[in-house]
Amino acid sequence: MNFLAIAAIYRFEMQRFFRTLLQSFVSPVISTSLYFVVFGAAIGSRIDQVEGVSYGAFIVPGLIMLSVITQAISNASFGIYFPKFIGTIYELLSAPVNFLEIVIGYVGAAATKALFIGVVILATSALFVDVEIQHPGAMVAFLLLTCISFALFGFIIGIWAQNFEQLQLVPLLIVTPLVFLGGSFYSISMLPPFWQTVTLFNPVVYLISGFRWAFFGQADVSIGLSLLAIAGFTALCLFLIWRIFRTGYRIKS
């Protein structure tokens, strides 16, 4: 294992993050505050408790997931797309590193950034509502797994994308709808039975449900299923990345 190379990639990626630290910090704080104003205060005041939790607190796990997933994907996809775009990928390809080291470096950095955003949102939320965490260990585990698995997914998008439009395409067309419809702002038990069934095909439901369970001890689906879903998703992404580096898909002719 070329640990120095992993550290070099990780540090290089984090430097990009620190260059834009203010943006990285301010934008999630503002957007979270807006969600609380709109959903929590304006709409939430007309909604009673959801499953025994005040609506404002109920949306906290979903809000964190929404930002963490989006950030993990965009950071990781940009992180590997940019070297392809400006040509610096030559250096990665000519270095004595294997795919696992490249992935750990890039995905690790993207996951760290997403984790940072998640913590910022959690802290911001605490300013608006009382946040209680019943299973802190599970909460941290879910948060970490989500950061890592979606950073892996973002890495794949970054390699697949051949222009900036494609880079935005998957997050915009697939991920954002899945996250919004995955129960970020509602419990799926609030839906008519037919849509409840449809929703079960949305993988993000399992994530948000599991994450919410860590906070409130209540879940739409069983916690075991949630863990299985995220483990499966991580494994799928890892397999795809392994294939990409074996075949040199879109990075090596």
Place this chain on the structure above:
Amino acid sequence: MAAFVEVSGLEKTYDDGFQALKGVDLEIREGEILALLGPNGAGKTTLISALCGITTPTGGTARVGGHDIEAEYRAARSLVGLVPQEIALEPFEKVINTVRFSRGLFGKGRDDALVEKILRQLSLWDKRTNQIKELSGGMKRRVLIAKALVHEPRVLFLDEPTAGVDVELRRDMWEVVEGLRQDGVTIILTTHYIEEAEAIADRVAVIAHGEILLVEDKAALMQRMGRKSLRIDLVEPVEAVPESLSDYELWKSPDGQSLTYTYDTNAERTGIARLVRELTEAGLVIRDIQTSQSSLEEIFVGLVKEDAA
């Protein structure tokens, strides 16, 4: 001297069917400077990319320092530094950080003294905290060189390092190259500028259409340069140079349409008159005769043209 880079039968066919390398054989000796000359699209960059791991060869093998570039890619690549033709640098990064990054990527621990030495050598030390985007084109090229040197490679590939570069940088660069040569680093340089190859290379290889046409000591080539050549175009192509003319060491073009006789202009007798007579006696009909002062450039252009014909 032992071969440090051994290329044998290396092929590269792209997905669209274009064959960029057609079985390249090349041995590069440890500590030498080899100039790889060739026209645009000859396969220079593809060859370098294949040796550095940027493209995957579709046939043949290559070893660097005895390590197979595919099976033992870690050991092979650790020895190799690459200065690419195109300037590719992260625009928002600071000079010193991108250089440190390169060292780490090659698995070497932080070495501030070495980084400083290299940056000073390339006149980049004062710019070390500048963002890359603030640098001029020449400065960016210096950064590429610094990145390639910072992991202390034993083989350095310089792909068109002087294309569009001012005199000052060229001079600095040749100083760096000379220093590396003294440290025993093997250097492979591609260039369009033949006078550059003349000035610094130990050996010259000519590549065209994915094939190595010639690998020769520069000294031998220079010797040829001090000579004149007489080209004899024939009415009918010949299969081989007639036995009776073997003393002249004539060089037959691949199509057999012409013979070239090189001679020392300083010699008492050039032997031209006798050669022409003996050619006629051998039954060859001369269509045209031209003499020229052969230079490396002409040898190069001639080889490339014949290969294309």
